Amino acid sequence: MFPIRDHNPSQRTPWVTRALIAVNIAVFLATWPLAGDAHALSQFYGSYALIPARVFAGQGGETFLTSMFLHAGFMHLAGNMLFLWIFGDNLEDEMGHTWFLTFYLAGGLVAGFAHFLSAPASPVPLVGASGAIAAVMGGYLLMFPRAKVDVLFIFVVFFRIFAIPAWIVLGGWFLIQLYNGLGADADLGGVAWWAHAGGFVTGLLMALPLWIRRGGAGWWRRTRGVPQHPEKTYRSGLTSMPQIRRRR
Numbered sequence: 001m002f003p004i005r006d007h008n009p010s011q012r013t014p015w016v017t018r019a020l021i022a023v024n025i026a027v028f029l030a031t032w033p034l035a036g037d038a039h040a041l042s043q044f045y046g047s048y049a050l051i052p053a054r055v056f057a058g059q060g061g062e063t064f065l066t067s068m069f070l071h072a073g074f075m076h077l078a079g080n081m082l083f084l085w086i087f088g089d090n091l092e093d094e095m096g097h098t099w100f101l102t103f104y105l106a107g108g109l110v111a112g113f114a115h116f117l118s119a120p121a122s123p124v125p126l127v128g129a130s131g132a133i134a135a136v137m138g139g140y141l142l143m144f145p146r147a148k149v150d151v152l153f154i155f156v157v158f159f160r161i162f163a164i165p166a167w168i169v170l171g172g173w174f175l176i177q178l179y180n181g182l183g184a185d186a187d188l189g190g191v192a193w194w195a196h197a198g199g200f201v202t203g204l205l206m207a208l209p210l211w212i213r214r215g216g217a218g219w220w221r222r223t224r225g226v227p228q229h230p231e232k233t234y235r236s237g238l239t240s241m242p243q244i245r246r247r248r
């Protein structure tokens with residue numbers, strides 16, 4: 001199950017969300033030539049990726065920030081940017097450009113620190129914007145719990161698109177991070193589950209003052225838990241697939 005879009009385009013142009021996506025893509029393209037040189041790539045990650053063991057030794061504090069703009073491959077980048085595009089614009093619309101940028105960067109920094117705490121001696125480099133994007137998802141969950149999110153469900157060769165409330169999509173995603181974080185060995189690398197979980201909780205907490213100023217639960221009742229502008233509708237359901245007939 002994979003979120004592909006929401007039904008709530010922002011009222012104002014999400015300049016910060018677009019700029020963050022552009023910067024991440026630009027950095028990825030700039031570092032793409034290193035992919036064919038394992039030694040150069042290792043040196044680059046050694047300087048700019050978040051390596052907990054290096055930070056534990058008192059070096060590389062700046063990598064909490066720089067690692068947020070690096071990605072390990074095209075699918076890593078594409079998945080992160082899709083999630084940022086889906087959930088970032090409405091939150092930026094509600095927060096304003098400057099506060100949203102501060103929110104995003106702070107969420108990414110705390111997410112990196114959560115990963116560091118989970119495996120302070122790990123020599124495995126951490127790269128990716130997913131911790132900061134998890135913070136955006138946490139803030140989105142608090143502000144717009146009933147906003148519709150289209151989720152692509154794939155089963156073998158058949159797939160459907162379902163419109164599901166954000167609280168189910170994002171709440172389920174968070175529980176998956178917790179479950180895997182409790183069962184994973186962070187020293188072995190792979191997915192930074194605790195960076196995701198830490199970023200998500202941080203985003204929810206940072207959005208809490210805004211939610212309270214809007215009226216808290218009363219604001220939910222007034223807005224029905226969705227962004228307050230016209231909803232965009234999509235055709236969901238069974239997606240046509242070519243059929244291969246059996247030969248006799």
